[in-house]
Each structure stands twice: as C-alpha cells, then as structure tokens.
Amino acid sequence: xxxxxxxxxxxxxxxxxxxxxxxxxxxxxxxxxxxxxxxxxxxxxxxxxxxxxxxxxxxxxxxxxxxxxxxxxxxxxxxxxxxxxxxxxxxxxxxxxxxxxxxxxxxxxxxxxxxxxxxxxxxxxxxxxxxxxxxxxxxxxxxxxxxxxxxxxxxxxxxx
Amino acid sequence: xxxxxxxxxxxxxxxxxxxxxxxxxxxxxxxxxxxxxxxxxxxxxxxxxxxxxxxxxxxxxxxxxxxxxxxxxxxxxxxxxxxxxxxxxxxxxxxxxxxxxxxxxxxxxxxxxxxxxxxxxxxxxxxxxxxxxxxxxxxxxxxxxxxxxxxxxxxxxxxxxxxxxxxxxxxxxxxxxxxxxxxxxxxxxxxxxxxxxxxxxxxxxxxxxxxxxxxxxxxxxxxxxxxxxxxxxxxxxxxxxxxxxxxxxxxxxxxxxxxxxxxxxxxxxxxxxxxxxxxxxxxxxxxxxxxxxxxxxxxxxxxxxxxxxxxxxxxxxxxxxxxxxxxxxxxxxxxxxxxxxxxxxxxxxxxxxxxxxxxxxxxxxxxxxxxxxxxxxxxxxxxxxxxxxxxxxxxxxxxxxxxxxxxxxxxxxxxxxxxxxxxxxxxxxxxxxxxxxxxxxxxxxxxxxxxxxxxxxxxxxxxxxxxxxxxxxxxx
Numbered sequence: 001x002x003x004x005x006x007x008x009x010x011x012x013x014x015x016x017x018x019x020x021x022x023x024x025x026x027x028x029x030x031x032x033x034x035x036x037x038x039x040x041x042x043x044x045x046x047x048x049x050x051x052x053x054x055x056x057x058x059x060x061x062x063x064x065x066x067x068x069x070x071x072x073x074x075x076x077x078x079x080x081x082x083x084x085x086x087x088x089x090x091x092x093x094x095x096x097x098x099x100x101x102x103x104x105x106x107x108x109x110x111x112x113x114x115x116x117x118x119x120x121x122x123x124x125x126x127x128x129x130x131x132x133x134x135x136x137x138x139x140x141x142x143x144x145x146x147x148x149x150x151x152x153x154x155x156x157x158x159x160x
Numbered sequence: 161x162x163x164x165x166x167x168x169x170x171x172x173x174x175x176x177x178x179x180x181x182x183x184x185x186x187x188x189x190x191x192x193x194x195x196x197x198x199x200x201x202x203x204x205x206x207x208x209x210x211x212x213x214x215x216x217x218x219x220x221x222x223x224x225x226x227x228x229x230x231x232x233x234x235x236x237x238x239x240x241x242x243x244x245x246x247x248x249x250x251x252x253x254x255x256x257x258x259x260x261x262x263x264x265x266x267x268x269x270x271x272x273x274x275x276x277x278x279x280x281x282x283x284x285x286x287x288x289x290x291x292x293x294x295x296x297x298x299x300x301x302x303x304x305x306x307x308x309x310x311x312x313x314x315x316x317x318x319x320x321x322x323x324x325x326x327x328x329x330x331x332x333x334x335x336x337x338x339x340x341x342x343x344x345x346x347x348x349x350x351x352x353x354x355x356x357x358x359x360x361x362x363x364x365x366x367x368x369x370x371x372x373x374x375x376x377x378x379x380x381x382x383x384x385x386x387x388x389x390x391x392x393x394x395x396x397x398x399x400x401x402x403x404x405x406x407x408x409x410x411x412x413x414x415x416x417x418x419x420x421x422x423x424x425x426x427x428x429x430x431x432x433x434x435x436x437x438x439x440x441x442x443x444x445x446x447x448x449x450x451x452x453x454x455x456x457x458x459x460x461x462x463x464x465x466x467x468x469x470x471x472x473x474x475x476x477x478x479x480x481x482x483x484x485x486x487x488x489x490x491x492x493x494x495x496x497x498x499x500x501x502x503x504x505x506x507x508x509x510x511x512x513x514x515x516x517x518x519x520x521x522x523x524x525x526x527x528x529x530x531x532x533x534x535x536x537x538x539x540x541x542x543x544x545x546x547x548x549x550x551x552x553x554x555x556x557x558x559x560x561x562x563x564x565x566x567x568x569x570x571x572x573x574x575x576x577x578x579x580x581x582x583x584x585x586x587x588x589x590x591x592x593x594x595x596x597x598x599x600x601x602x603x604x605x606x607x608x609x610x611x612x613x614x615x616x617x618x619x620x621x622x623x624x625x626x627x628x629x630x631x632x633x634x635x636x
Contacts, residue, residue, distance in 0.1 A: 057520030057574045059628040067617040068583045069509040096543045122513035
C-alpha cells in the first residue's frame with residue numbers, strides 16, 4: 001500500500017508499506033525497513049529491532065498527520081488531483097476562525113507585512129498580514145463571517 | 161453531611177476535576193453538554209447529564225437566564241463554575257445568592273471587589289500592599305492612555321478591567337503602539353468578558369510571576385497554601401508552572417512575607433473560598449500586587465501535590481459550610497517540588513492555536529505523574545474553546561527529581577492528529593536556563609526555545625504513524 005503525504009505548501013513525499021504477518025515492511029526511496037508489531041493486553045506495540053518495544057498509538061482516522069509544526073494530509077493508496085497552490089498574495093485561513101475587522105478594501109495598495117484583516121480564533125485576535133507588495137484584487141469575506149480552515153479570504157495582485 | 165446536587169457550569173479537564181471531587185464528597189455531580197459539544201468527555205465523571213442549549217459560549221456557558229432555568233428544573237443546590245466562563249462574574253454569583261443557591265466560590269462582594277482591577281488595586285493599597293504604578297481607574301480614550309503612559313514611563317501594559325487568563329492584554333513600548341493596540345484590546349475585552357473597560361499600568365522588565373494560593377472559610381479563617389511560580393508564559397498566558405518558586409528558592413523570609421501579604425489581601429475583602437493572589441516580583445525581589453483571581457486556577461494541582469491539600473474538595477466543603485480538612489496554618493507544609501506543563505492544541509513554533517481532531521492517544525508514565533486532561537481518540541478540538549487540553553503534573557523529592565520525572569513522562573505522551581506544544585516542552589525542559597530554574601516571564605521572548613523545535617520529524621516517526629493507521633483495523 002502506498003501512502004502519500006502532502007503539506008500545506010504542497011510539498012509531498014510517499015512511502016510504501018506491506019503487511020507480512022506480524023511485520024510491516026516499509027520501502028522509502030528503495031530502502032526497506034521492517035517494523036515489528038505485537039499485541040499486549042489489547043494494546044499494540046512496535047519495534048524496529050524486535051528487542052526494544054514501544055507503545056503504538058493506533059490512529060482511528062487518517063485525515064491528517066502532524067509532525068511538530070507541519071500538518072500533512074494523508075492519502076492511503078491514491079493521490080487526489082486538483083490540489084491547488086496558494087501564492088504569497090493569497091491569504092488563506094490556517095485554522096477555523098471568525099473575521100473581526102477588514103482593514104483594507106478592493107483596490108487598496110498593500111505592502112508585505114501590512115495587516116489586511118483581523119481574524120479571531122480561540123478567543124484570540126490574529127492579524128492577518130499581506131505576504132507580498134501589491135494591490136487587493138478580491139475580498140471573499142465579510143466582517144463577522146465564520147470560516148473553515150483553508151478558506152481563501154483575500155487575493156492580492158503581486159507587484160502592482 | 162447532607163448530599164447536595166451540584167451543577168458544573170464548565171467543560172474539559174476542570175469539569176472532570178470538579179466532578180471527581182463532588183463524587184468523592186458524596187454530592188451529586190451534574191454535568192452539561194451543548195449543541196456544539198454533544199459528547200464532552202467530562203460527562204464520564206458526572207452522575208447526571210443536562211442539555212445546555214446553544215452552539216456558542218454566549219448562548220451556553222455564559223447564558224445566566226438559561227442556567228437559572230436548569231437550576232430550578234433540576235433542583236440544584238449549588239454551582240461550581242470552574243475557571244473562565246462565569247467563574248468571576250458578579251452578576252451570576254449575585255443572581256444565585258438571591259435565589260438561595262450556593263455559589264462554590266467567594267461571596268459576590270469579594271468577586272466584585274477583586275474582579276474589577278481598578279478597585280482591587282485600591283483595596284490592596286489601603287491594606288498596605290504595594291501595587292504597580294498605573295491609571296487609578298478606567299481609561300476611556302487613546303489620548304488619556306498616552307497621557308498616563310507619559311507620567312509613569314514606558315513600557316506600559318494595556319489591559320482589560322475584567323480581564324484574566326492573558327486575554328485582553330498587550331504591552332506597548334511607545335505612543336505609536338498604544339494607538340495601534342487600544343481598539344484591539346477593547347474588542348478582545350468585549351468578546352471575551354463582555355466588558356470593554358481598559359487600564360494602563362507600568363510594565364516591569366524581567367519580572368517573575370509569583371502567586372499565592374488562598375483557602376478561606378466562611379468563619380473568617382484565611383490560610384495560604386504557599387506559592388507557585390508561573391514565569392514561563394507566552395502571550396501573557398502560563399504554559400509551565402512550578403511550586404515552590406525556584407526564584408524565591410530557600411529564602412524562607414521572603415516566602416513568608418509574600419504568603420502573609422497574600423493573606424492580608426484576602427482578608428481585606430472577607431475572602432471565603434479558594435483563590436489566588438498574584439504578584440509580580442522584580443529582579444530585586446520587590447513584589448507588587450497584580451490581582452486576585454477569585455476562582456480555582458488551572459495550575460492548582462501543583463499546590464495540591466506539594467502540600468497534600470485537596471483544594472477543589474476543600475473549596476466545595478467551605479461553600480456548604482463544612483470544616484476544612486485542616487485546622488491551623490502550621491498544618492500545611494511544603495514537601496517536595498511539583499511542575500505542571502500545560503498541553504495545548506497549538507503550533508509548537510508559532511504557539512498559535514491549532515484546532516483539529518485527535519486520532520491517536522497513548523500514555524506511558526513513570527510514578528509520581530498526574531495527568532488532568534480531557535483527551536481521547538476522535539476528540540475534536542474546535543476554535544470555540546481554549547486550546548488547553550491537558551495538564552501534565554510531576555511531583556518529586558526536589559526540583560531535580562520532578563524535572564527528571566516530567567521529562568520521562570513527556571516522552572511517554574503521544575497525541576496524534578493535531579499540533580501540540582509537546583515538542584516545545586521537550587526543548588524547554590532540556591534548556592540550560594530552565595533546568596537551573598533561572599528564568600523570568602520574558603523567557604519565551606528572549607531565550608526563544610520555540611526556535612529550537614524542529615519542524616519535521618524523522619522518516620521513522622512517519623513510519624510509526626503509518627503503522628498506527630495500518631494496525632487500527634479500520635483499513636482491513
């Protein structure tokens with residue numbers, strides 16, 4: 001089975017895994033690595049050498065995996081097409097939130113680092129700043145609007 | 161003792177903590193669920209479950225009329241508010257008092273006096289307790305804030321009168337920053353506390369956050385349960401707390417002075433519950449009254465661990481006029497050292513909230529560990545609530561042992577599917593200044609442990625995650 005990992009910057013990698021009895025055999029860039037699995041009192045344990053064993057957190061869903069401060073979407077067995085990429089001029093929500101205040105209007109000039117709008121998430125106000133110098137091309141949100149993660153809030157035409 | 165029916169108007173780990181104490185004391189724990197959290201883990205510990213209608217905090221946990229209806233319908237004797245939400249709301253405690261319902265917390269007058277920062281400062285001053293220089297009352301306009309800042313000198317702190325928990329607070333280095341932040345702090349104050357009044361005060365450099373736990377009964381007995389230090393903060397919110405304070409260290413004279421000053425503050429408002437007096441201590445060991453939190457605090461477990469005093473149970477007991485578990489101040493002694501790490505659903509580098517769904521959860525801890533949490537696989541953390549999902553508490557014979565235990569515990573704490581600050585805690589616990597106990601509230605800002613958190617884990621870590629998916633049984 002091939003697993004694909006895609007992060008928010010559209011960086012991706014893949015690994016292959018094959019189940020052989022009590023062993024999962026991984027193949028990454030041609031290199032094979034086995035992970036041994038044992039069950040003890042209803043819990044799963046893993047080992048790379050069959051000597052040192054550690055508790056395995058079984059994952060009930062494979063929607064997203066996190067590696068410290070990077071989030072990867074996980075695709076088991078397939079990679080969907082049409083994952084579009086946002087540039088520096090596209091302000092996309094990184095977490096669900098609510099628009100508190102719009103500081104700019106369509107047609108306004110902005111500089112890189114300038115606050116374009118204020119987004120409230122988890123009772124905190126966050127200033128959403130322009131990633132580029134340019135002009136506001138479109139604003140797709142209203143004040144008070146609740147947004148999901150991954151929503152394109154504002155588009156900035158770079159260099160204009 | 162007659163068994164009471166107690167409604168818990170809170171959620172998450174604190175609702176679990178309160179329910180456990182109620183059950184242990186022989187009371188009936190009544191928990192609530194809401195439309196935006198229909199399967200809250202705290203109900204596992206509550207004997208009765210009640211529907212609090214609505215899908216946002218304003219309509220549920222902050223909705224006094226609906227809560228009063230529930231109290232009447234389910235014949236509730238008392239309410240525990242936990243922390244946050246209505247825990248320090250004068251209107252709520254007064255409404256309960258009028259109906260003869262016990263508020264498990266201090267009397268409404270103490271909530272009012274300590275809740276408004278301008279009044280609490282005045283009371284502390286009158287009781288002979290030093291306070292941080294600042295505005296004497298609410299500051300209505302930007303110009304007024306700039307004028308006061310000019311008098312007391314920059315840097316200054318803009319903060320909400322009704323604030324707490326780090327919300328509605330911003331430091332300003334100059335006039336420009338006051339102009340830039342004034343309206344934002346007001347808005348945060350209004351959305352978090354429903355009241356937008358602001359204060360201006362002096363911002364002390366390299367300060368230590370020292371707070372003293374108070375436990376008082378309704379007969380006028382006020383005890384302190386020693387101090388905690390909560391100097392590791394981000395956005396003015398604590399992430400690591402320890403007791404006793406490493407900055408006070410072996411200076412028993414200073415410890416006694418700080419704790420007795422706290423008792424003086426509590427007595428000044430006829431305090432009659434569990435509460436915390438917060439001080440800011442400069443590098444010169446001079447300390448100033450900051451505020452009194454008239455509620456049980458997030459970090460109460462470390463005090464419980466080093467003294468053996470069950471703060472939540474005693475808070476409930478005194479509310480129903482039952483005696484405390486101890487008789488005199490001398491009954492309370494410090495034994496050992498405790499450290500608490502707040503486990504939050506947030507990016508370990510930017511420290512910004514990162515809601516999501518927990519897909520895997522396992523723990524393997526050494527002895528001496530207490531984990532107060534509300535985590536389970538499939539638990540979805542929404543932006544509606546605070547990102548704190550658990551508190552990892554270690555107790556040891558001394559600070560070194562507590563550190564050893566908490567490091568080991570952190571290695572055995574696996575939370576998958578969301579970003580957490582576990583990676584950041586690992587860096588801090590192994591960082592030299594923290595290990596030596598030499599840090600101020602500027603620690604995160606100056607030492608920047610967040611910069612040492614690696615963004616990506618090894619390929620082996622990904623293989624283990626994939627093994628977790630393969631072995632879950634959902635794909636076979």
